[in-house]
Every structure is written in C-alpha cells, then in structure tokens.
Amino acid sequence: MSGSKVQNLTILGSTGSIGVNTLDVVRRHPQRYRLVALCAHRQLDRLFEQCVEFRPCHAVLGDAVLAAELAARLAAVGCRTAVAYGPEALLRAAALPEVDTVMAAIVGAAGLPPTLAAAVAGKKILLANKEALVMAGAVFMRAVRENGAILLPIDSEHNAIFQSLPGDYSGDIDDSGVLGLFLTASGGPFRLTAVADLDSVSPEQACAHPNWVMGQKISVDSATMMNKGLEVIEAHWLFNVPADKIEVVIHPESVVHSLVRYADGSVIAELGNPDMRTPIAHALAYPRRIAAGVEPLDLFKVASLHFERPDFGRFPCLALAYRALADGGCAPTTLNAANEVAVQAFLDRRIGFTTIPRIIAGAMDQLPASRTLESLADVLAADRAAREAAEQLIVGRA
C-alpha cells in the first residue's frame, strides 16, 4: 500500500470477544496495521497464541505469575515480546509514544484508567468499553477535548449513529438539523418470556443472545436491557444529545444498527449483518473503508424488519439508566458499578435475575447523585462506594 502510513495499535482486552474480532480484521490487512501491545487479564493460552502470531513488542497480563509463565513460553519459541503485568503496565501500553490507535475493549470499570490514559496521551481511541464513558462521562470527554484525542465508537449502535450524522457534526444537535436518535435493541433472549418466569432464568439462558456472540457481562446486560441503558448514556456523552432526544426501539433482527432523524423528515440509518467486525473495520480505517470479512447483507433473505416500543416494566434497568442520566452527578457511576456487582452476583448464582435492578435501584437510592466528579480519583471513589453499597444489599438479601 503506497503512500499511507502503517497504524501502530495497542489492544486493551485482546483476548475478549471484541479483541479477537479486532485481530481478525487486522489479520486481513497486515500492510496497514502493526500491533505494538496486546493486553489481557487471565487468558494466558489465548494471549500466547496471539503473541506468536502478531509478534507485538509488549504483552500485558493481570498478575506476576501469569506474566512469568507467558514470558517463559514465548522465550521457548523465540518470540521476543516483552511481558509486563498489572494496572500500571496497562497505563503504559495505552500511552506508548509509538502507538497511534488504542482499541479500548476491556470489560467494565477496569478499562477506565488505561482508556483515560490513552485520551490524555492524545491517541485515536476506538471505544468498545462503554462502561468507561458511562462512569466518567464528563471527566473522560474533557480529557479527549483537552488533549486532542480522537474518539470513534465501536458499539454497533453508536458506530451506526456516527455514520448517519452529518460528516461535519460538531456536537451541536440544534445547529445540524438533527431531531433525535433512535438506538435499536434486539430485546435480548427474554423479549417474549413471561415476566413471571424471569426470576428463575439461569445465567446460561441469559448469556444465550439471539443475534450476537459476546462476553458474559454484556450478554447479561443485553438480557436485562441495561446494555441499552448504558448505551443511552454513552450516546449522550459521545454526541452531546440530551436524554429526551434518545429513543430506544426494539428491533429483533439487529439489521438496522441505529438511526438519526432529521428536521426535513429524513431518517438515516446504517444496516448490515450483526457482526462486530463492521464497526471495528470502520473505526480502524476511518475515513476510508476496508474489507472486514463480513457477509454482505442479503435483503431478500432478511425480507422483513420489525420495530416495537420497549416495555419498561419488563426491563426496569432501562428506566434506571434514564433516571441516572436525569439525576446527573455521580448517578451514572453508581448505576454502572452497582450493575457490575449485581451481574457478577447473578452469574455466581447468588441472586436471581430480577434482583439485578433491585440492587441497582437500592444503591442509587442510598448514594446521593449530587456528588460531583472532577477527576479520575473522584470517579473511582464513587465507583467504590457504589460497589460497597451493592454488595451490602446483596448480602442483606441472603
């Protein structure tokens, strides 16, 4: 490829569902992308295979024991990747001077510090880790602005909205003739389950998503529709759109990935097969287009598309997310942290499915939203307080 520069990448969360999809796109374009750092938590075998294939300069794991084992195995096969471990190593990998682009694909709050470090270092950030933006919206967006970082959404809905907004969208919705956004949602595995049966659903049933193959946490979030709630907050920060102009629409086929409504009556959407390699390839190559390995959309096979209003009674997590956005302050941080704790407790079979929103609502009732968040330290303190409150509510129910 003549004339264009090779992009140097760090992947935070390379062994997860988004990480693996990212490497699949990168593998198709070896002349465009070079991996500088691959970061994971505990999946040693997968990270080893990735290092052998992509030969990054750096690899990061969660602890010293795993890192020593990875280093030994890489040395044995002659791979010279330097191995480090722990949160500080993640921060370094996100801010290395030779890195152009950081894929932020760690799940949950653990992804915030390195993603923020990438923003402070002025990187191009491909944001999958929506929890980072939900918990630290104002702090994160300020870091992006002040350091000239570029933020491109990987979440399929937000990537679709990004593609459907005017090319020169400045963040001023009134000035751009945009009336509002529609975020599409599949409705998850329990869209049609009787509400009375929801309390007895298992983690396995909750993780069996009809259209997307994803990590466990986001799969449970899709089943409660907290995923869509987090995405409403994510859209608010990414596009500077108020909550009353962000509407959720259930679309079980997951072919329309989201839509933008304009003052002249136009509605612009992005469509495609549900495959995360599309938004990943879009953001990697932006503003160009590259092949992603995704099957072309066959409209004749799709034949018909359906849209429904979400039932807030069936999905109380969606209402809680709108409440968090309306309350402002640290309410979204509380929502996110309590949700992470409650989802883990559900996966560990400590609480039932319908207890998840009760724990989150309980934590939000206990912790005043008025707490202001000016820095990463403030955000992490609010996150900790909400985790403690949620854990106590869970223990209190046992």
Ligand code: NAD
């Ligand atoms: P996953 O569980 O499959 O992978 C998570 C990754 O994060 C793994 O590589 C893991 O090693 C790493 N990780 C976990 N805890 C860590 C820690 N404490 N420190 C460092 N690394 C850690 O998750 P996923 O489905 O790939 O989702 C990743 C993020 O992308 C989430 O925020 C999710 O909401 C978002 N997202 C995912 C999809 C999808 O299709 N999977 C779609 C849209 C958005």
Ligand code: MG
């Ligand atoms: Mg999404």
